[in-house]
Amino acid sequence: MPPRKSRARGNGAADGALPANLSGDDLADYYRRMALCRAIDERIWALNRQGKVPIAASSQGHEAAQLGSLLAAEKDGDCFLFPYYRDLALKFAAGITAEEVMRSFMGKAGDPYSNGRQFPLQGADLPRKIIQISNVVAAGLTQSVGYALACKMRGEQTVVLVYFGDGASSQGETHEAMNFAAVHKLPVIFICENNRYAISVPQRKQMGVEEVASRAAGYGFPGFAIDGMDFIGCYEATREAINSARAQGPVLLEMKVERFMSHTTDDDDRRYRPPDEVTQARQRDPLITFGNLLLEQGVLTQEQIDHAAADALAAVDAATDAADNASPPDVSTLHQMVYSG
Amino acid sequence: MAVKSVIEAVREAIREEMRRDPTVFVMGEDVGARGGVFLATQGLMEEFGEDRIIDTPLAEASIVGIALGAAFRGQRPLPEIQFSDFVWPSVNQLIGEAARSCYGTNGAVQVPMTVRIPYGGGIRGGLFHSQNVETHFFHTPGLKVVTPSTPYDAKGLLKSAIRDNNPVVFLEHKKTYRLVRGEVPDGEYTLPLGVADIKRPGNTLTIVSYGLTLHYCLEAAQEVAPEGIDAEVIDLRTLTPLDRETILTSVRKTGKLLIAHEDNVTGGIGAEIAALVADQAFEYLDGPIARVCGPDVPTMPFAQTLEDAYIPDPTKIATALRRLAAY
Numbered sequence: 001m002p003p004r005k006s007r008a009r010g011n012g013a014a015d016g017a018l019p020a021n022l023s024g025d026d027l028a029d030y031y032r033r034m035a036l037c038r039a040i041d042e043r044i045w046a047l048n049r050q051g052k053v054p055i056a057a058s059s060q061g062h063e064a065a066q067l068g069s070l071l072a073a074e075k076d077g078d079c080f081l082f083p084y085y086r087d088l089a090l091k092f093a094a095g096i097t098a099e100e101v102m103r104s105f106m107g108k109a110g111d112p113y114s115n116g117r118q119f120p121l122q123g124a125d126l127p128r129k130i131i132q133i134s135n136v137v138a139a140g141l142t143q144s145v146g147y148a149l150a151c152k153m154r155g156e157q158t159v160v161l162v163y164f165g166d167g168a169s170s171q172g173e174t175h176e177a178m179n180f181a182a183v184h185k186l187p188v189i190f191i192c193e194n195n196r197y198a199i200s201v202p203q204r205k206q207m208g209v210e211e212v213a214s215r216a217a218g219y220g221f222p223g224f225a226i227d228g229m230d231f232i233g234c235y236e237a238t239r240e241a242i243n244s245a246r247a248q249g250p251v252l253l254e255m256k257v258e259r260f261m262s263h264t265t266d267d268d269d270r271r272y273r274p275p276d277e278v279t280q281a282r283q284r285d286p287l288i289t290f291g292n293l294l295l296e297q298g299v300l301t302q303e304q305i306d307h308a309a310a311d312a313l314a315a316v317d318a319a320t321d322a323a324d325n326a327s328p329p330d331v332s333t334l335h336q337m338v339y340s341g
Numbered sequence: 342m343a344v345k346s347v348i349e350a351v352r353e354a355i356r357e358e359m360r361r362d363p364t365v366f367v368m369g370e371d372v373g374a375r376g377g378v379f380l381a382t383q384g385l386m387e388e389f390g391e392d393r394i395i396d397t398p399l400a401e402a403s404i405v406g407i408a409l410g411a412a413f414r415g416q417r418p419l420p421e422i423q424f425s426d427f428v429w430p431s432v433n434q435l436i437g438e439a440a441r442s443c444y445g446t447n448g449a450v451q452v453p454m455t456v457r458i459p460y461g462g463g464i465r466g467g468l469f470h471s472q473n474v475e476t477h478f479f480h481t482p483g484l485k486v487v488t489p490s491t492p493y494d495a496k497g498l499l500k501s502a503i504r505d506n507n508p509v510v511f512l513e514h515k516k517t518y519r520l521v522r523g524e525v526p527d528g529e530y531t532l533p534l535g536v537a538d539i540k541r542p543g544n545t546l547t548i549v550s551y552g553l554t555l556h557y558c559l560e561a562a563q564e565v566a567p568e569g570i571d572a573e574v575i576d577l578r579t580l581t582p583l584d585r586e587t588i589l590t591s592v593r594k595t596g597k598l599l600i601a602h603e604d605n606v607t608g609g610i611g612a613e614i615a616a617l618v619a620d621q622a623f624e625y626l627d628g629p630i631a632r633v634c635g636p637d638v639p640t641m642p643f644a645q646t647l648e649d650a651y652i653p654d655p656t657k658i659a660t661a662l663r664r665l666a667a668y
């Protein structure tokens with residue numbers, strides 16, 4: 001099947017209609033989650049500048065892609081996720097508390113992903129059906145395919161969603177993962193959050209094609225490039241992909257997003273990025289466009305939107321204080337869990 | 342002489358070798374406009390252009406494999422692996438292929454390639470930005486392995502590595518990049534691979550180390566000196582070739598040996614040196630061979646408490662020195 005674009009969508013539902021299978025409550029709930037993700041992301045960046053968080057990679061600009069796909073996975077109820085290091089919003093919105101997020105970023109005991117061993121939110125959150133062993137770019141792709149293979153062997157209906165950047169699309173293992181998934185028609189959705197940069201390296205120095213999605217044709221499964229700033233569009237595309245993956249095997253979804261911040265708190269994108277690029281990109285801020293859509297559609301009032309922002313700030317304040325006062329992991333844990341059982 | 346940091350010394354070595362030899366070129370992730378994530382190649386794209394400072398796609402197997410192929414044709418590639426933790430996808434090309442290229446062609450093929458790799462921890466890098474990878478390369482005949490600890494050594498050794506006709510794994514401890522400063526001569530100089538350096542002469546016992554830990558050893562030696570423990574501190578500088586003579590000569594003089602490194606203790610460089618000394622200086626030993634190394638856990642964790650507990654720091658080394666001196 002040749003790669004094709006999903007139907008064009010603007011920011012939010014251009015035709016004005018919200019998906020029939022979503023209630024107003026679903027959408028309001030996800031708007032609040034997005035506001036909370038944004039608030040914690042901004043706070044984490046500030047805490048880094050205060051020396052309390054050693055490192056952070058921001059989701060700002062990627063939230064519609066991460067949360068739209070998460071909503072589809074949640075609604076489906078039988079999806080397993082392999083996110084990557086930029087998926088702060090995804091991992092937070094999947095169900096851990098703001099305090100747990102903060103503990104993880106500060107390297108405190110009670111970090112649900114690795115108890116302070118790893119970079120923030122890296123490891124596993126099995127209750128929320130999430131594994132991310134490392135931040136070695138593209139290492140999760142083959143693992144996700146193996147996970148799907150095992151589910152198939154065990155007669156389970158699970159669909160696996162694996163997330164990665166445009167940079168990761170260059171790795172050999174990305175090819176190997178997609179090829180194997182295609183051969184075995186495994187229910188894997190490859191979600192490429194394409195922000196056109198691998199740290200400083202622009203897309204034109206990474207690949208000879210315009211769209212990562214076009215690669216799917218070479219493996220023999222469908223690939224779609226969609227607007228990753230459009231929450232509803234990302235939800236719809238993922239929902240369709242989940243159904244398709246379960247029925248006939250892998251799907252590649254390229255979600256075109258914007259990276260609002262530098263690569264990480266260690267980076268300074270002024271070295272390699274035209275200054276007005278981010279200003280332009282912020283015109284399409286998913287938090288604003290999603291909020292506007294819900295306003296237009298009468299799902300939320302302006303007052304409720306303002307409340308969501310205030311509540312998010314209060315929650316982040318409380319989480320920051322609690323995590324700041326929390327204990328670090330005990331040194332005795334250094335030697336634990338090298339082996340299991 | 343000017344005082345410089347390790348990263349400045351590395352950058353200077355690259356610039357000088359690129360000016361001197363048009364076959365030298367750099368390839369790696371973010372080495373161009375960004376100047377490398379640690380700024381080792383800052384300003385070099387401006388001077389040498391995008392054809393000699395190549396920003397690669399994010400794919401380590403190809404970074405090393407393509408560099409290796411270019412070396413076969415007589416270029417002198419200087420690939421950069423952004424962090425040691427990401428070298429693994431390229432290990433097939435490095436340990437599998439490059440290390441065997443000369444031997445496997447009975448010397449017909451040369452590999453004048455130097456792979457620069459920032460490594461090591463102590464920077465809150467957690468499991469995937471702190472790894473010590475040296476032992477894997479040390480174990481592999483056909484590769485040379487260089488681990489400088491000072492700006493002076495880094496510059497002189499990197500220039501020699503680039504001019505060497507063998508694959509060199511050049512390991513730069515990333516915590517030394519800005520922390521360690523020292524005098525670097527203004528003019529041209531190189532340092533030979535395979536020659537250790539006595540960074541502190543002494544008579545009571547011998548300490549062998551390299552990289553960041555070398556500095557912790559010097560601190561520990563300073564700390565115990567007033568107690569009458571006069572440690573000789575050897576900086577290996579290159580792990581392969583290993584300067585066995587300098588180690589043995591020192592141990593024959595002092596009768597006591599402590600080896601310190603950040604890499605895991607089991608099967609590490611220290612184990613090889615202990616075996617060497619047990620084999621060739623056994624009758625000179627007045628005490629057990631001591632090691633202060635990273636414990637056998639998969640890399641130092643992220644939390645400050647756990648990272649501190651992992652690192653062989655001056656306090657741990659000083660404690661071991663006192664214990665050893667008491668024999």
Ligand SMILES: Cc1ncc(C[n+]2csc(CCOP(=O)(O)OP(=O)(O)O)c2C)c(N)n1
Pocket residue numbers: 086135136137138164165166167168169193195197198199259263370399401423424427430
């Ligand atoms: C195998 C590997 N090589 C290099 C790195 C260093 N690194 C971390 S993120 C990154 C760029 C990734 O870009 P992309 O996949 O587009 O993701 P984005 O950060 O843009 O979301 C690089 C080079 C790494 N983590 N893993």
Ligand SMILES: [Mg+2]
Pocket residue numbers: 165166167193194195196197198199
């Ligand atoms: Mg990217």
